[in-house]
Structure formats: C-alpha cells, structure tokens
Amino acid sequence: MTEATTATVSERLAHFLVRNGDLPEAVLHETKRLLLNQLKASVGAHGHPAIRILHEWATKDGGHGASVHWHGTPTSPQAAAMVNGALYEVLDFHDTYIPCFMHAVSAVLPAVLALAEQRGASGQGLLRALALGVEAELAVATILMPTGYYRGAVPAGLTGGVGAAAACSVLAGLDEARTVHALGIAMCTAFGLYASVGSMTLSYITGATARSGLSAFELAERGFTAPVTAFEGDRGMFQAQCDEDRAKIGPTLATLGTDWRLLGQTYKVVPTETITHGPVECVLALRPRAAGRTIERMTFLVNPLVQAIADERRDRFGVPSSESEATFDLRHCAAAAWLRDRFTTAETAPACYTDPDVLALRDRIDLIADEGRKTFEGCSLEITFTDGSRETHGIDNFLGTPGNRVPDAKLAQLFRDYGGTLPAGRADTIIDTIWALDTVPDIHSLTNLLRIEP
Template identity: 65%
Template sequence: MSDFRSDTISGRLVTWMRSATTEGLPEVVRHEAKRLFLNQLKASVAATDQQAIALLHDWAVDEAQGGTGAHVNWLGTALPPALAAMVNGALYEVLDFHDTYIPCFMHAVSGVLPAVLAQAEAGGHGGRDLISALAIGLEVELAVARILMPTGYYRGMVPAGLTGGVGAAAACAVLEGLSDAQMQNALGIAMCTPAGIYESAGSHTLSYITGLAARSGLQAAALAKRGFTAPPTAFEGDQGMFATHSDEDKAKVDAIVDSLGSEWRIFGQTYKVVPTETITHGPVECALEILGRAGGRTVERIDLSVQEIVVKIVEGRRERFGRPSSTPQATFDLCHCVAAAWLRGKFTTAEVQADCYTDADVIALSDKVILTADPARPTFEGCAMTVTFTDGSTEHHNVDNFLGTPGARVPDEKLTDLLEQYGEGFLPAGRARAIADAIWALDDAPSIAPLVALINKD
C-alpha cells in the first residue's frame, strides 16, 4: 500500500473529502443532491426502449454470467455492481434529458450517481450515506472539471468521460469508508484512465462513454480498497491528467481546490425540462413563447442570436450529419428542435423520433432557422429569437436564463411532475410520487432497498 501524499492535488482532494465526511454537509447541499437524483430518474424513465440501451443491456447480461448485486434502473435486471453502473450511466445519458454544468459543458451527475447507487445497493448502505457520498463525489468531479475546462472540451474530450470517473471514484471511496491512502489511489486510478471523445455525439457511443465513466470510478474504488496503487501525482505530474488533457493555466488550480466546501458547485447545475441538448433549450423556450402569440401566421424565417460557440457547434454537426437521420442526431440538431417545437407546439421525446425528423414540414422550417453569433452572450443560458412572418410582421422574445438554469430554478414539484409525465405508460399510477417521496426521505432511510424496489419495473 502506497503512503498518503497530502501535498498533491489528489491528496488535497482527499483531505477535503475526509473533512466533509467528518463534519457533515449543509442541509441545503443534501437537498440539492436529492434534486439531482430525482432529475436523473425523470431523465431515464422513458429511455429503456432506446436501441443503445437494449444493446448495452443485453451485452451486460451476457457478460455478467449470472452475477448480481445491483439493478438496472426501471428494467430491474440484476447485475454485478460495475455492470449495473455502466448500463445506468448510459440510461441516464441517452435522451440528453439530465443535468448540465454549463461552465464546463458537462453532465456531471450521470457518471457519479450510477456508480455510487450500485455500490450503495450492493453494500447495503443507508440513504443518508448515499446522499453524502453523491454530493462529495460531485464536488470533487466539478472541481477537477473547472480546472480542465474549457480546453479539455475544445480538445475534443467528452467532459463527463474525462472527469466522471474521478467523481464516481470519490463518491464510492467515501461510501466504502476507505483510508486516506486508499482514497488517493482510487482518485489516481480514475485520473489515469479517462475516456471519451466528442466525435461520438449523435451515436450510441456517447451514452456508452458516460456508462464507462461510472464503471471506471466504481472499479477504481474497488481496486484501491484491495491495495491497487496509482501515482499520487496522477493529476499534476509531467505526464499527468492536467498536462495531457487540457491547456489551462496552472494558476487556476490552487484557487479551485482551495474553494472546496466554501463554493458549492452543485448549485450551478442546470436541470432540463425538455429532452434535448442544453444549447437548444433557450431556442425551444423562445419558439414556444412566440408560437403562443403567432395567431396562425406563416413563418418566413426564424432568426436566433446565440453565444458564439453555439453557432460553431451547430455548423459543425450539420457538416458531419447533414439532416438528422436518427434519434440521437435529431436530439443534437438545434434547428430541428426549434422547427419541431414550433410545428408540434411542444417538445417531448416524440419530437426526435423518425416521424418528426423526416416530416417534410419540419425539414422545411428547420432550413429557415438562421443563427447569428452574439459576442455579448457570456453563456448559452440565454438567447434571443425574432420570427418574421410572410405578411412582414415580426415577433421577438429574449431569454437570459432558460427554465432550469441556476437563474431560473426548477421547483422540486416540477421534477416530480416530469418523472410522472415521462413515466406514463411505464410506471404504475402513483409510482412516480412514491419514488419522489422516497428520495426526499433518504436521510432517514436505513436502507435504500425500498427505493430500489420502487424504481424497478414490476
């Protein structure tokens, strides 16, 4: 067993993890972690029929060879914890309906929650310990992400693939009560083994990357518990994670690590109220708002003023994909999402299915969506839309913070409503409410088994 090195980045992260575990977390942080847990469930309940999930699920069943310990959410399949974590990670990711930490262009919870949930189930842990470990893992992940981004993203890495395993390893290490040296090794293993490039967007592989991050973090903690070692300088070493996966200024590192526990990045999460990529939420919100006052007028063109990076992303994907030819591609096509929302008067999982992305009217309208970069937009939390109609009239709407961002928080009850909405036809009547109630009560739950039973399909 290697000795603990408190002077390294991984050592400083472990020191904070130990302090947070010993001193306990603020109740508002615990509540936010529960919100994020519930958010992942509403993001995944309608995803079980996705082809990527079916393929990965069937592979995991074959790979498990009868091993059990944890369950695949909603499907109820018993698998070894690492495989359950991987399938659940993909399940949380595949509809792109989960959380987003906009400062780092990432989905933080989807790599951490599947790992710590599987570990908690297999290890018989209670709800309070699960929520503590989840929140601590997320803070570690987000701190590492703030150090590595945005240049890690610009290099082509999937942020959750880059840092999700680190957060998952931290969460599982805390849950299992590892020693400081073991925790440092767990973080080091995960830091040495990130995976996932953004060329995967629009394919099954993007959801697999999130599942892989969850599995990697869980396995890192399990290996460290057995005595498996990693370099204590896995992050800052000459060939460590920082040097190989970003072009950031080293001057930012100390300030971010030192801010753990005083700046809670968990509150910076954005919650999605429609199942599509984050950059489309402001435009969809604008489209539905203007549609309500369009009065049946025919659209001539739709002009969108957005953050500069949004234009680059949209143009890059159109060059790669052309028009959407699959559900994942439609989900990542901003112009399609705007056109579908306008013509259907809503945006749900139905608006990224084949009957919508092949609809001639939707295709024609998507070609009338024109994007202009606005250098004054600091993030893609906001945008402005002007719709010009064939009679020469116009309608305008501006959004600075779309619903779900930290500046326009989604109420707790709305998260339950979304779980109920997307669970319709899959969950028995009243089940969504029962799941939400069980999550809010996790601090007093000696076992998470009753919640797991509620999530598993009857």
C-alpha cells in the same frame, strides 16, 4: 497528510472527501434534486435502442448485488453502473454544469448507487457520497475546462470516473491513503471523445466512465496503487488533457467544502442538450402570438459557441437520420417545437425528424453569433412571417438554470410525466422516498421501486 501547499491534487481531494462532515442543508436538498433529476432523465429511456443493446451485452453473464433501473435486471455492480450510466445519458435529459460544459451526475450516481445497493448502504450515506463525489469531480473539471473540451474530450468522460471513484470511496469509508489511489487510478484512465455526440457511443462513454470509476475504487480498496501525482505530474492528467494555466489549481481546490459547485447545476425541462433549451423556450413563447401566420424565417441570436456547434453538426449530420442526431440538431428541435407546440421525446423520434414540414422549417432557421451572450443560458429569437410582419422574444436564463431554478414541484411533475409506464402510484412513491432519503436505513427501499413491472 502533508500541508496543502505541498500536497498533491489527489491528496487534497482525498483530504476533503475523508474529513468532510455532514452536508449543509441546502446541499443535502440539492443532492436529492439531482437524484430525482437523473431518474426523470432515465425513466423514459428504458426502451431506447442503445439501451436495449447495452443491457443485453452488459448483463448477458448474469451477476448479482445491484440492478438495472426500470428493467429490474439483477446483475453485478459493474454491469449496473454501465447500463444505468447510459440510461442517464441517452435522452440528454440530465443535469448540466454549464461552466464546464458537462453532465456532472451522470457517471457518479450509477457507480455509487450500484455500490450502495450491493452493500446495503443507507440513504444518508448515499446522498453524502454522491454530493462529495460530484464536488470532487467539478473541482477537477473546473481546472481542466474549457480547453479540455476544446481539445475534443467529453468533459464528463474525463472527470466522471474521478467523481465516481471519489463517491464510492466516501460510501465505503476508505482512508485517505487508499482514496488517493482510487482517484489516481481514475485520473490515469479517463477517456471519451466528443466526436461521439449524435451517436449511441456518447451514452456508452457515460456508462463506461461510471464503471471505470467503480473499478478504480474497487482496486484501491484491495490495495492497488496509482501515482500520487496522477493529476499534476509530468505527463499526468493536467498536461495530457488541457491547456489551462496551472495557477488555477490552488484556488479551485481551496474552495472545496465552502463554495459548493453542485448548487450551480442546470436542470433540463425538455429532453435535448443544454444549448437548445433557450431556443426551444423562445419558440414556445412566441408560438401563441403567430395567429395563423406562416414563417418566412427564424433567426436566433446565440452565444458564438452555440452557433459554431450547431453549424458543425448540420454539416456533419446533414438531415437527422437517428433519434440521437435529432436530439443534437438545434434547428430540428426548434422547428419541431414550433410545429408540434411542445418538445418531448416524440419530437426526436423518426416520425418527426423525417416529417417534410419539420425539415422544410429547419432549413429556414438561421443562427447568428451574438458576442454579447457570454454563455448559452439565454438567447433571442426574431421570426419574420410571409406577410412581412415580425415577432421577437428574448431570455437571459432559460428555465432550469441557476438564475431561473426549476421548483421542486415542477421537477417532480416532470418525473411523473416521463414515468407514464410505471405502475399506478409508483412515481409518487419514488418521489416521496427521495425527499425523505436521508432517513431511509437501507437504499433498497429506493432501488426496489426502480422498475417498470409491479
């Protein structure tokens, strides 16, 4: 390969992917956590209307080699990547890499897991491929964001295919030359508009991105080619997808394999988008102090971007009319959490988002931009009651952020909580298998467990 100073972005990424050896222990463990987190995000989604439609459509022609999580449907790796990617996304209960506003694992894991299932890969092979694929994806995202997001892209839609192609290339042992082409194909075929938020289409984008990354790998493995300058070349990914400074490229790539970005992931403990976690946590912390008082108004001080996003959606959605709109309506989530003393998938269901009491409280919630909040990891809440009294609460790092990590035991319990439809004992078996996955010789030991039926 050429020297780093003259190598293209695809070449530098491929060099990292092919030449990187065993994962550091902390990275290996975090990769297991990320895998368990995605299963937690998806196990309660198998009956979601969007998944029902995608499952029927993607698997209608049959196929074999891989399977759809929780349904147990045998199908092609392409179809499995599509549906499983949507499963990870649809409840918005997955990981978030806050610096890039993205869900880094949701498109990478379904592609590489479908390939691992088809080829009978080992657990260790899957974990290594997943970690390296996510790192490649996060490097690309770090270069493209935030202006890629501001332009209107779904960040994981832009970069998820790159991560998926990278992970699949690692799992299959592609050489550097073919890995360069896999990455280039994925870069040239990136997609996903943020206008999809609040609709079923967002989950489709994640699934389609996973499938696209898998396709990029499969084509490159067969000798299909892509431009070596697909990222930084004239009319390449960088020019087309962002307004960032090109000076970011070199320093970002220079940290590959030393500063592991996946260690900075945020995990969700309630099923809603990341910007809503701080407000919901504040609500649930203040609620026991209400002592029967009636709320006059709730006022949140939030990162300015949070206010802008929430207000735009209020104007666009109006009153929530679907589970997806309720999930992405911060005011609805805060009101529902207060009145129900919890936040679960039931709080985005029709019975909740049409509840007159929830709607009335939703209309008494204000968001004020706090210029001192540089990210949305924290916020503060002041509640004014009808008797004139007030209560306040603030957080700097909601549970799940790198500054307030979710313990392994809590993450496992969340999977148990949302896996209530699994056969007795199945959740614990899955958890134990994941913690020991690097010793499992065949990934089917895990994938055979990912079904609701006994």
